[in-house]
Amino acid sequence: MREDMLTIGAFAKACRLSPKALRLYDELDLLKPGRVDPDTGYRYYAVAQLEQARLVAWLRRLGMPLARIRQVCALRPADAAREIRAYWARVETETAARRDLAEFLVEELSAVSASVSVSRKDTTMLELRYCAHSDRGLVRPANQDTAYAGSRLLAVADGFGPTGHPASSAAIDALRVLDTPEAPTGNVLNLLDDAVRGATDAVRDAVDGDGEDAGTTLTALLWTGSRLALVHIGDSRAYVLRGGGLFRITDDHTVVQSMIDEGRLTPEEAATHPQRMLLLKALTPTATPDLRLQDAEPGDRYLLCSDGLSRVVPDGQIRDLLTSAPTPDTAVHALTAAANEAGGPDNISCVVADVVDRTAT
Structure with a gap:
């Protein structure tokens, strides 16, 4: 495994999202893993994905629906900030x-x-x-x-x-x-x-x-x-x-x-x-x-x-x-x-x- 990749367990701990939530977000195309082992199907995430994952975790704590989180994550930071303000x-x-x-x-x-x-x-x-x-x-x-x-x-x-x-x-x-x-x-x-x-x-x-x-x-x-x-x-x-x-x-x-x-x-x-x-x-x-x-x-x-x-x-x-x-x-x-x-x-x-x-x- 590359040094810039984390197992789903390590990534979950780092971003404060459960492995179950990460699997769901993968299915919903909200937070796709960086790599999936072709033999075991095990998910690996890039360290660079932590920032987006933490944003998803915070937005979920706000109670924002997943569909709206997907929209926010696709925006530039300034636009995302306005969208979060409007949601709240x-x-x-x-x-x-x-x-x-x-x-x-x-x-x-x-x-x-x-x-x-x-x-x-x-x-x-x-x-x-x-x-x-x-x-x-x-x-x-x-x-x-x-x-x-x-x-x-x-x-x-x-x-x-x-x-x-x-x-x-x-x-x-x-x-x-x-x-x-x-x-x-x-x-x-x-x-x-x-x-x-x-x-x-x-x-x-x-x-x-x-x-x-x-x-x-x-x-x-x-x-x-x-x-x-x-x-x-x-x-x-x-x-x-x-x-x-x-x-x-x-x-x-x-x-x-x-x-x-x-x-x-x-x-x-x-x-x-x-x-x-x-x-x-x-x-x-x-x-x-x-x-x-x-x-x-x-x-x-x-x-x-x-x-x-x-x-x-x-x-x-x-x-x-x-x-x-x-x-x-x-x-x-x-x-x-x-x-x-x-x-x-x-x-x-x-x-x-x-x-x-x-x-x-």
């Missing part, structure tokens, strides 16, 4: 979504166990004051958005495609059962999950025949009496105005947002990117919406809006308009007017709701 950004995004769901479950179950105690934020104390408004804008021939506000449910759906309006209407109509005297009771996570399943089925029926060319986003808040349960999928948004600051509580499910998260694009570049309106997820049976619980405080003002507002009106201006408007009604009309003044290139839907303490009025 995606992992962090997915982990954050699972973390939110875990927190949702912990808070919901903790609230059930503590239901016998009475706090300042009991359901007899807080309520919502709300208004919803939807506008065609100045360019689109029809309004495909649907907006809804009620004592328990706030929702915005942004339809797209030939049957976009039936899709958005169907989604909201399916959720409205949560805002009726006949609304089911129980764990809020289960209630939302059931309602979204119903909305997904309703959208599928509404766009029957149009396939992937039509559908809708959905962003909704369900009022529990002291908190708001959020369900979100697509690029409509939810914000909270609290203490003079405006905070976005949803993440856009778009191609450009994923590129921003992965470090491939800056927010400034995203504003003019040709794929800035391309969705990664919409309300379909195979897509999983984001779920989270949002603690409510007296004085909070919530905004749900379609991208017809957020794409043309900067967050700073949205904050100023929400701060200066005395009521939800004046707020939604001021926001709509601002979007139209910015050109109104898309349909504009806004829902604004204030959390108020009934004992203080």
Whole structure:
């Protein structure tokens, strides 16, 4: 055996990959041995292969799939570094979504166990004051958005495609059962999950025949009496105005947002990117919406809006308009007017709701 060759056992020890893993990577053409003995079939590896093998080992420790590792290993170091950064950004995004769901479950179950105690934020104390408004804008021939506000449910759906309006209407109509005297009771996570399943089925029926060319986003808040349960999928948004600051509580499910998260694009570049309106997820049976619980405080003002507002009106201006408007009604009309003044290139839907303490009025 040449001095620059290692047995599979020695190579495995040096690169911290098991012989079993090395045999698998050979079969997958990910890490081929330097030489295979024609008589025994025994594998030998060149010392020069250690660097690539160690990279494979580290990437496996990151949890990177083998197919993506093969792509990374074929790149130049600078390009490989960018690919690893992009992969890890995606992992962090997915982990954050699972973390939110875990927190949702912990808070919901903790609230059930503590239901016998009475706090300042009991359901007899807080309520919502709300208004919803939807506008065609100045360019689109029809309004495909649907907006809804009620004592328990706030929702915005942004339809797209030939049957976009039936899709958005169907989604909201399916959720409205949560805002009726006949609304089911129980764990809020289960209630939302059931309602979204119903909305997904309703959208599928509404766009029957149009396939992937039509559908809708959905962003909704369900009022529990002291908190708001959020369900979100697509690029409509939810914000909270609290203490003079405006905070976005949803993440856009778009191609450009994923590129921003992965470090491939800056927010400034995203504003003019040709794929800035391309969705990664919409309300379909195979897509999983984001779920989270949002603690409510007296004085909070919530905004749900379609991208017809957020794409043309900067967050700073949205904050100023929400701060200066005395009521939800004046707020939604001021926001709509601002979007139209910015050109109104898309349909504009806004829902604004204030959390108020009934004992203080």
